[in-house]
Amino acid sequence: MQPLRTLTSVALPWPAVNCDTDQIIPARYLQKPRADNFGHYLFADLRFNGNGNEIDTFLLNRPPFRHARIIVTGRNFGCGSSREHAVWALYDYGFRAVVAPSLGDIFANNCLKNGLVPVLLPEPVVHDLLDRIARDPDLELGIDLLAERIRLPDGTEHAFPIDPFAKECLVNGVDELGYTLSRADAITAFEQRHGMA
Amino acid sequence: MTGPNGLPATIFDKIWMNHLIESREDGQDLIYIDRHYIHDVTAPAFELLRQRSLAPRSPHLIFGTPDHYVPTHSREMTAINHPERRAMIDALMSDAASAGITVFPLGDRRQGIVHVVGPEQGLSLPGATIVCADSHTSTHGALGALAFGIGATEVGHVLATQSLWQKKPLNMRIRVEGQLPEGITAKDLILAVIAQIGVAGARGHAVEYAGPGIEALSMESRLTLCNMTIEAGGRVGFIAPDDTTFDYLAGRPYAPKGAEWDAAVAAWRELRSDPDAVFDREVTIDANVLAPMVTWGTTPEDALPITGVVPDPSTLADPEQRAAMAKSLAYMGLEPGTRLDGIAVDRVFIGSCTNGRIEDLRLAAHIVAGRQVASGVSAWVVPGSGLVKAQAEAEGLDRIFLKAGFEWRHPGCSMCLATNGDAVAPGERCASTSNRNFVGRQGPGARTHLMNPAMAAAAAVTGRLTDVRRLVEGH
Numbered sequence: 001m002q003p004l005r006t007l008t009s010v011a012l013p014w015p016a017v018n019c020d021t022d023q024i025i026p027a028r029y030l031q032k033p034r035a036d037n038f039g040h041y042l043f044a045d046l047r048f049n050g051n052g053n054e055i056d057t058f059l060l061n062r063p064p065f066r067h068a069r070i071i072v073t074g075r076n077f078g079c080g081s082s083r084e085h086a087v088w089a090l091y092d093y094g095f096r097a098v099v100a101p102s103l104g105d106i107f108a109n110n111c112l113k114n115g116l117v118p119v120l121l122p123e124p125v126v127h128d129l130l131d132r133i134a135r136d137p138d139l140e141l142g143i144d145l146l147a148e149r150i151r152l153p154d155g156t157e158h159a160f161p162i163d164p165f166a167k168e169c170l171v172n173g174v175d176e177l178g179y180t181l182s183r184a185d186a187i188t189a190f191e192q193r194h195g196m197a
Numbered sequence: 198m199t200g201p202n203g204l205p206a207t208i209f210d211k212i213w214m215n216h217l218i219e220s221r222e223d224g225q226d227l228i229y230i231d232r233h234y235i236h237d238v239t240a241p242a243f244e245l246l247r248q249r250s251l252a253p254r255s256p257h258l259i260f261g262t263p264d265h266y267v268p269t270h271s272r273e274m275t276a277i278n279h280p281e282r283r284a285m286i287d288a289l290m291s292d293a294a295s296a297g298i299t300v301f302p303l304g305d306r307r308q309g310i311v312h313v314v315g316p317e318q319g320l321s322l323p324g325a326t327i328v329c330a331d332s333h334t335s336t337h338g339a340l341g342a343l344a345f346g347i348g349a350t351e352v353g354h355v356l357a358t359q360s361l362w363q364k365k366p367l368n369m370r371i372r373v374e375g376q377l378p379e380g381i382t383a384k385d386l387i388l389a390v391i392a393q394i395g396v397a398g399a400r401g402h403a404v405e406y407a408g409p410g411i412e413a414l415s416m417e418s419r420l421t422l423c424n425m426t427i428e429a430g431g432r433v434g435f436i437a438p439d440d441t442t443f444d445y446l447a448g449r450p451y452a453p454k455g456a457e458w459d460a461a462v463a464a465w466r467e468l469r470s471d472p473d474a475v476f477d478r479e480v481t482i483d484a485n486v487l488a489p490m491v492t493w494g495t496t497p498e499d500a501l502p503i504t505g506v507v508p509d510p511s512t513l514a515d516p517e518q519r520a521a522m523a524k525s526l527a528y529m530g531l532e533p534g535t536r537l538d539g540i541a542v543d544r545v546f547i548g549s550c551t552n553g554r555i556e557d558l559r560l561a562a563h564i565v566a567g568r569q570v571a572s573g574v575s576a577w578v579v580p581g582s583g584l585v586k587a588q589a590e591a592e593g594l595d596r597i598f599l600k601a602g603f604e605w606r607h608p609g610c611s612m613c614l615a616t617n618g619d620a621v622a623p624g625e626r627c628a629s630t631s632n633r634n635f636v637g638r639q640g641p642g643a644r645t646h647l648m649n650p651a652m653a654a655a656a657a658v659t660g661r662l663t664d665v666r667r668l669v670e671g672h
Binding site: 030050079084087114166176187190 | 222223227347348349357359362397496517614
């Protein structure tokens with residue numbers, strides 16, 4: 001994953017509530033090797049018809065949303081299956097942030113491991129963003145991860161919460177495995193205390 | 198036993214504390230993982246390990262079995278007609294072999310859906326932490342374990358460190374008062390729970406199921422219940438271990454034996470939430486009034502008693518909800534006001550980690566016995582494991598299904614999510630004992646109605662969604 005500090009982009013409005021990971025990437029793509037560009041499989045059944053051609057009415061197939069790097073969506077986005085492929089599909093396509101009132105628990109963890117910034121905002125704020133995008137599809141949202149702020153061109157800004165450690169990982173483009181490996185002694189000590197080692 | 202500082206604690210708090218290695222300043226806890234299940238979608242996690250020149254830290258705590266990509270019409274690898282699917286199973290076998298991990302391979306009687314196999318082998322134990330790269334890992338909570346699904350990167354982390362950073366979820370208790378009426382199953386109960394609290398109702402929470410309606414449940418019913426906790430948004434669902442749990446586990450291949458068993462049971466009996474433990478959220482449901490449930494839409498919360506009718510979007514005040522329901526009904530090909538009892542089906546799928554156990558097959562066979570699959574309906578039974586299949590065959594259930602015109606298949610995830618190619622065709626309607634009725638879940642354009650195994654059997658023999666109670670009462 002790439003380090004990320006700030007990001008400015010048009011945003012894909014995706015007002016669906018409870019969008020499950022089967023919609024983000026259908027299960028038949030779970031057999032694809034990670035070396036593939038999973039962006040090709042993002043929203044596959046909604047984005048392409050049976051012949052593999054783009055469905056014109058699907059927003060992601062239209063300018064300016066085709067190049068969106070932020071998705072603004074409804075409650076409980078990414079619920080359902082634990083497939084990390086859903087995050088890979090969004091990330092490989094080019095998305096770097098998901099703005100939503102809430103995310104599925106497993107999906108939220110998977111986002112942090114892959115450089116997809118969860119921007120959790122109150123539902124009325126998300127609805128306001130969706131309204132603004134509906135009025136002006138070219139609206140660019142600015143995400144400042146260091147400052148934990150999302151900014152609009154008119155100066156409006158909203159703070160969003162993010163755990164400091166997770167933020168550090170996202171900013172530096174690393175996952176936490178390296179850190180945990182440095183804590184191997186603590187894990188071994190736990191095993192010894194519990195008679196496991 | 199109480200929680201830290203002598204404060205009253207829930208079972209969940211206690212298991213969490215028992216596995217806490219250390220805490221980080223940001224509130225994340227490093228939790229020790231006792232049991233790690235792997236299957237044939239775990240390949241990306243091993244790839245991640247190889248990229249960093251790491252190997253599994255504790256192979257003896259890891260068990261695997263192929264389930265998502267196995268063919269159910271044959272036990273031969275050559276029967277898998279897709280190279281990518283074969284590669285997924287090959288990867289599991291070679292990753293496990295090179296790390297010294299035990300796998301129950303294709304052809305082994307112990308092979309099956311990982312969430313059926315773990316409890317069946319006595320690998321899922323009370324008080325243990327269990328993870329697997331599958332959201333239905335919540336199933337194992339039925340035994341009093343803290344079990345949850347994780348993503349591929351987290352799998353890599355557990356492989357390398359036998360631990361996982363997690364923010365501790367909140368405590369939620371779902372109390373089930375009363376008793377399930379005759380013929381009403383754990384599947385109906387969990388669908389009713391999800392209909393009540395919604396698909397995000399337990400998000401951020403670990404769910405303890407408690408109360409008289411839970412204590413009376415068999416272990417297999419408890420597995421069904423905990424399995425679908427994730428469909429209410431909760432990663433963790435569990436039940437305090439009791440004699441039902443211990444009777445189920447006693448003598449299982451990997452369960453403790455002899456003096457170790459006695460010591461284990463004594464410790465497990467202590468795993469109860471303290472009477473004055475505080476839950477962040479409490480929900481109560483009355484089991485006495487439940488009817489057979491069936492879903493009509495495209496999320497598991499879209500569930501109603503079979504006596505109901507397809508809901509009408511125009512009755513909804515909120516325009517977004519109205520639009521969402523209309524979209525859902527359009528996908529499902531249903532008209533508002535249609536009686537659920539009587540909707541014609543094309544396919545029937547009895548199986549999955551939700552309802553692929555012996556008790557489920559017995560319930561279905563009881564309805565099927567002496568009847569025939571309706572003309573034009575394709576009905577399958579896919580046992581959850583090789584041992585379930587063998588048990589069913591020993592009881593003659595396979596002959597009941599076959600005589601009625603069902604297909605009797607080999608164990609695997611199969612048509613629950615169609616990863617192995619067992620798919621419902623576009624536009625076809627399927628009565629399914631699985632766990633998700635999402636758009637496209639059983640194949641692009643597939644229309645899924647979730648229900649219990651007896652209800653699915655009733656749909657098979659009548660060709661329609663049917664209130665199974667009518668068949669039992671012989672009306």
